[in-house]
Amino acid sequence: GQQLNQSPQSMFIQEGEDVSMNCTSSSIFNTWLWYKQDPGEGPVLLIALYKAGELTSNGRLTAQFGITRKDSFLNISASIPSDVGIYFCASLQGAQKLVFGQGTRLTINP
Amino acid sequence: DAGITQSPRHKVTETGTPVTLRCHQTENHRYMYWYRQDPGHGLRLIHYSYGVKDTDKGEVSDGYSVSRSKTEDFLLTLESATSSQTSVYFCAISESMFFSYNEQFFGPGTRLTVL
Numbered sequence: 310g311q312q313l314n315q316s317p318q319s320m321f322i323q324e325g326e327d328v329s330m331n332c333t334s335s336s337i338f339n340t341w342l343w344y345k346q347d348p349g350e351g352p353v354l355l356i357a358l359y360k361a362g363e364l365t366s367n368g369r370l371t372a373q374f375g376i377t378r379k380d381s382f383l384n385i386s387a388s389i390p391s392d393v394g395i396y397f398c399a400s401l402q403g404a405q406k407l408v409f410g411q412g413t414r415l416t417i418n419p
Numbered sequence: 420d421a422g423i424t425q426s427p428r429h430k431v432t433e434t435g436t437p438v439t440l441r442c443h444q445t446e447n448h449r450y451m452y453w454y455r456q457d458p459g460h461g462l463r464l465i466h467y468s469y470g471v472k473d474t475d476k477g478e479v480s481d482g483y484s485v486s487r488s489k490t491e492d493f494l495l496t497l498e499s500a501t502s503s504q505t506s507v508y509f510c511a512i513s514e515s516m517f518f519s520y521n522e523q524f525f526g527p528g529t530r531l532t533v534l
Contacts, residue, residue, distance in 0.1 A: 313461075351509050351525025352462070397461055405450060405469075405513065406477065407523060409461035 312336055315398050315410030323418050328385040330413045332398030341374050341381040342399040342407070352397055356383070385415075393417050422446050423526035425510050431532045438497040440529050442510030444490075451493040452477075452511040452523065453485060455504075462509060468493055500533045507531070 315332045322328060332341070340359055344352035356367050358374035358381060365372055371384045385392055398410040422445030432438050442451060450469055454462040454477075464477030466485040474485050482504060484496045497504055510526040 315461075349527075351511070351528055353525070354522050357522070399461075405467070405521075406464055407462075408478075409463070411459055411461045 312402075312408050313398055313400060313410035315413055317413060318411065319414040319416070321416045321418065322388060324388060324390060326388055328388055328392070328415060329382060330396060331380060331382040332410045333380045334400070335379070337378040338400035339378070340401045341372070342401075343370075343372050343381070343383045344397040344399060344409075346395040346397065346412075348394065355396075388415075388417055390417055390419065423510060423512055423524060425508075425526040425529045427529060428527065429530045431534065432500050433534050434501055435499050438500050438531065438533075440495045440508055440510075440531070442493045442495070442526060444493075444512045446512060446524075447490060448512040448514050448524075449490075450513040450521075450523075451487065452513075453483075453493065453495045454509045454511065454525075455479065455506040456509060456528075457506050465495065465508075497531075500531075502533050505531060505533045 313332050313334050342357050343355045345355050346352040356365050356372040361374055361378050362376050363374040369386045374381055395412045395414050397412050399407045402408045424443045426441045452467040453465040456462045463479045465479055465483050466477055468474045468487040486494045508529045511523040513521040513523045
């Protein structure tokens with residue numbers, strides 16, 4: 310069953326605002342991934358985290374691998390219209406099997 | 420963009436009919452995967468392949484079978500479609516599992532509706 314709990318499930322923000330979402334698990338994971346899915350397309354990898362405490366940025370996106378290895382968060386600064394989409398956290402179950410969170414749907418009001 | 424195509428992109432079928440979805444890649448990647456995406460569940464792994472004729476089950480494999488006779492093609496078959504299999508299906512590919520994680524690249528998806 311589902312092992313990653315992602316929150317919030319949806320967000321409605323104004324353009325220019327910062328966004329924060331997180332993902333928690335009852336299990337320890339060694340890798341945390343953040344994907345974005347644009348409408349009508351497949352998910353695309355944004356950030357990969359491999360070490361507890363790791364903080365990684367990709368442009369306006371910043372993600373952290375929690376110290377307990379059971380959580381991760383993603384921040385988006387100064388949101389723009391193209392940030393609209395669904396954001397998924399994911400982690401590895403075994404060498405190549407991915408398990409995904411339920412997703413956070415981001416809507417931006419102009 | 421990784422060279423992944425899925426066909427068909429949309430399909431409507433009736434309960435009890437067999438359905439085959441095709442994933443084709445031009446990247447020569449070893450690993451291929453089938454996921455389904457449903458509201459409130461994110462993406463869930465159905466089956467994956469780690470080489471020609473080598474496949475294994477994922478989290479939600481009941482009612483699905485797969486085949487991989489060539490590196491570039493991975494087929495997903497619903498032997499007797501049910502309404503619970505209405506979903507969006509994504510194929511993904513990745514390279515060797517030699518490193519800790521090799522990025523999975525996703526196709527554009529197939530929207531399947533079972534009436």
